[in-house]
Amino acid sequence: xxxxxxxxxxxxxxxxxxxxxxxxxxxxxxxxxxxxxxxxxxxxxxxxxxxxxxxxxxxxxxxxxxxxxxxxxxxxxxxxxxxxxxxxxxxxxxxxxxxxxxxxxxxxxxxxxxxxxxxxxxxxxxxxxxxxxxxxxxxxxxxxxxxxxxxxxxxxxxxxxxxxxxxxxxxxxxxxxxxxxxxxxxxxxxxxxxxxxxxxxxxxxxxxxxxxxxxxxxxxxxxxxxxxxxxxxxxxxxxxxxxxxxxxxxxxxxxxxxxxxxxxxxxxxxxxxxxxxxxxxxxxxxxxxxxxxxxxxxxxxxxxxxxxxxxxxxxxxxxxxxxxxxxxxxxxxxxxxxxxxxxxxxxxxxxxxxxxxx
Amino acid sequence: xxxxxxxxxxxxxxxxxxxxxxxxxxxxxxxxxxxxxxxxxxxxxxxxxxxxxxxxxxxxxxxxxxxxxxxxxxxxxxxxxxxxxxxxxxxxxxxxxxxxxxxxxxxxxxxxxxxxxxxxxxxxxxxxxxxxxxxxxxxxxxxxxxxxxxxxxxxxxxxxxxxxxxxxxxxxxxxxxxxxxxxxxxxxxxxxxxxxxxxxxxxxxxxxxxxxxxxxxxxxxxxxxxxxxxxxxxxxxxxxxxxxxxxxxxxxxxxxxxxxxxxxxxxxxxxxxxxxxxxxxxxxxxxxxxxxx
Ligand SMILES: Nc1ncnc2c1ncn2[C@@H]1O[C@H](COP(=O)(O)OP(=O)(O)OP(=O)(O)O)[C@@H](O)[C@H]1O
Ligand SMILES: [Mg+2]
Numbered sequence: 001x002x003x004x005x006x007x008x009x010x011x012x013x014x015x016x017x018x019x020x021x022x023x024x025x026x027x028x029x030x031x032x033x034x035x036x037x038x039x040x041x042x043x044x045x046x047x048x049x050x051x052x053x054x055x056x057x058x059x060x061x062x063x064x065x066x067x068x069x070x071x072x073x074x075x076x077x078x079x080x081x082x083x084x085x086x087x088x089x090x091x092x093x094x095x096x097x098x099x100x101x102x103x104x105x106x107x108x109x110x111x112x113x114x115x116x117x118x119x120x121x122x123x124x125x126x127x128x129x130x131x132x133x134x135x136x137x138x139x140x141x142x143x144x145x146x147x148x149x150x151x152x153x154x155x156x157x158x159x160x161x162x163x164x165x166x167x168x169x170x171x172x173x174x175x176x177x178x179x180x181x182x183x184x185x186x187x188x189x190x191x192x193x194x195x196x197x198x199x200x201x202x203x204x205x206x207x208x209x210x211x212x213x214x215x216x217x218x219x220x221x222x223x224x225x226x227x228x229x230x231x232x233x234x235x236x237x238x239x240x241x242x243x244x245x246x247x248x249x250x251x252x253x254x255x256x257x258x259x260x261x262x263x264x265x266x267x268x269x270x271x272x273x274x275x276x277x278x279x280x281x282x283x284x285x286x287x288x289x290x291x292x293x294x295x296x297x298x299x300x301x302x303x304x305x306x307x308x309x310x311x312x313x314x315x316x317x318x319x320x321x322x323x324x325x326x327x328x329x330x331x332x333x334x335x336x337x338x339x340x341x342x343x344x345x346x347x348x349x350x351x352x353x354x355x356x357x358x
Numbered sequence: 359x360x361x362x363x364x365x366x367x368x369x370x371x372x373x374x375x376x377x378x379x380x381x382x383x384x385x386x387x388x389x390x391x392x393x394x395x396x397x398x399x400x401x402x403x404x405x406x407x408x409x410x411x412x413x414x415x416x417x418x419x420x421x422x423x424x425x426x427x428x429x430x431x432x433x434x435x436x437x438x439x440x441x442x443x444x445x446x447x448x449x450x451x452x453x454x455x456x457x458x459x460x461x462x463x464x465x466x467x468x469x470x471x472x473x474x475x476x477x478x479x480x481x482x483x484x485x486x487x488x489x490x491x492x493x494x495x496x497x498x499x500x501x502x503x504x505x506x507x508x509x510x511x512x513x514x515x516x517x518x519x520x521x522x523x524x525x526x527x528x529x530x531x532x533x534x535x536x537x538x539x540x541x542x543x544x545x546x547x548x549x550x551x552x553x554x555x556x557x558x559x560x561x562x563x564x565x566x567x568x569x570x571x572x573x574x575x576x577x578x579x580x581x582x583x584x585x586x587x588x589x590x591x592x593x594x595x596x597x598x599x600x601x602x603x604x605x606x607x608x609x610x611x612x613x614x615x616x617x618x619x620x621x622x623x624x625x626x627x628x629x630x631x632x633x634x635x636x637x638x639x640x641x642x643x644x645x646x647x648x649x650x651x
Contacts, residue, residue, distance in 0.1 A: 085540075100549055
């Protein structure tokens with residue numbers, strides 16, 4: 001249990017390969033931080049620097065206020081769950097869990113009681129004598145988790161621990177993980193590229209891209225107030241509509257429609273409008289600000305239909321809307337409304353979020 | 359009642375044909391291949407227990423009419439065959455151990471560290487394994503003479519080690535490459551130091567590969583003939599292949615088939631025993647279960 005801080009962390013492999021450029025963040029006790037981002041954005045590299053498996057080129061890693069950047073992995077008192085589980089194949093499940101404790105010269109009575117507690121909790125009691133080779137994928141995953149839990153470390157690190165499980169098991173283990181780590185005060189850093197995992201598990205999400213932190217916020221906020229165009233496009237499925245539109249006076253022009261800009265910023269010549277498909281809805285007759293288009297594709301997703309339409313008056317723009325299955329429409333023309341409280345505005349060049357009204 | 363079975367037979371007659379191909383041709387092929395490769399060895403074993411009369415009989419006697427151990431007794435009594443075996447054993451064992459001791463760390467370095475010029479080093483190693491080492495023979499002879507190594511185990515141990523190190527490096531390197539790297543990282547996080555990790559994690563996992571490459575080296579050193587023939591002239595230091603080749607009859611034109619066969623069998627048995635002993639280790643895939651399969 002200790003606060004984890006990363007201060008201006010940088011990892012430069014070669015002048016061209018710089019997976020982590022400048023990363024500053026902190027994780028408190030009771031916090032579950034997820035590092036989220038596309039493949040190759042430096043999530044694992046960051047985690048390995050925290051673990052001490054990789055030396056940062058610049059910057060500091062602090063655990064409990066102490067700079068541990070020069071300490072070896074074994075001296076940092078962290079526990080890590082690897083994507084491949086990395087169990088020792090020639091040792092029994094019990095010895096796999098005990099090895100880290102034995103190396104720290106813990107009395108064997110205490111080792112035994114810790115392993116008993118954790119294995120009861122994880123349902124591993126009957127497997128303690130087996131070798132990892134004789135376990136199923138899900139069981140191996142649990143052993144890897146157990147090996148981290150018995151250590152009672154200062155920080156837990158998990159690198160895509162669920163990615164090798166099948167879809168059904170993954171959901172189940174995800175729920176279990178949430179319970180397990182809710183009962184621990186220790187800070188957790190969790191790496192994933194699966195946004196569902198990030199949204200359901202974490203108290204904080206750090207979205208990385210291109211070696212920089214794009215946004216650090218709660219899952220709710222990262223969904224409702226994406227800090228920039230990249231975050232807006234990365235979070236949410238189906239993806240947010242991001243439309244680059246010209247502005248006239250204080251309207252953005254989308255086909256034949258004029259969408260009013262918020263008064264909180266001066267109208268730029270061009271602007272990016274963002275609206276999630278699930279927030280676009282069929283317009284009621286009395287509404288004035290609407291967008292009409294021709295339906296080009298309807299995808300049935302069970303509970304809802306994902307409708308793609310080509311906007312009237314601006315044929316190159318397609319907008320997708322997620323409409324509930326009960327809603328119906330006639331013909332292949334449809335008129336949508338974009339509720340202003342769910343519309344996002346971004347700067348065309350920098351991609352930054354433009355300030356909301358009020 | 360009678361037509362029933364016959365009609366059934368007619369109906370099923372097309373289906374047995376692919377089955378019978380499998381049932382007849384496959385075992386036949388197995389027997390042929392096994393027979394082909396084992397026949398010479400079997401012939402040696404049989405010859406070694408035949409009496410001289412049976413060996414010389416003109417219509418060939420395939421199975422011995424009388425079982426005898428006289429040839430075995432002869433090679434151990436008339437010649438110091440035990441010391442030949444000891445020599446072979448010493449030379450092969452020492453060069454195998456040296457080979458593993460030198461080759462394994464080199465292989466680990468080549469597999470895990472990003473060395474500058476790694477490709478060049480590997481290319482050189484590969485070329486050396488392909489090099490016909492007989493061509494080095496005259497040069498080596500000069501060196502052995504200059505260093506006064508003749509009639510010394512070292513004269514054989516050093517070249518055998520040198521010849522086999524490149525193969526050891528290549529085999530062990532590919533083994534280390536398929537050993538998941540996460541395993542070592544996980545050990546570091548658990549708090550293993552470098553030597554503890556080597557002794558408690560890496561070596562136990564490496565045993566199958568060590569045994570496999572070790573056996574290859576051992577066999578090649580055990581069977582080597584030319585260097586052993588030239589660099590060792592003292593009777594008490596000779597190795598098995600040389601000793602077998604030098605078995606000759608009492609009369610100049612008599613070929614002593616019996617003792618020759620017995621010596622061959624005795625010289626091969628340790629290798630067979632070695633392979634059988636370690637067979638389980640070779641086959642066993644010890645890394646199974648380290649990572650999600
Ligand atoms: N040892 C290394 N030497 C050179 N480049 C490396 C090394 N390790 C990683 N990289 C590079 O750093 C970048 C980031 O890698 P990293 O493993 O951190 O990505 P990631 O975000 O974990 O991606 P994924 O989701 O695919 O696991 C990649 O472009 C990778 O090629
Ligand atoms: Mg990764």
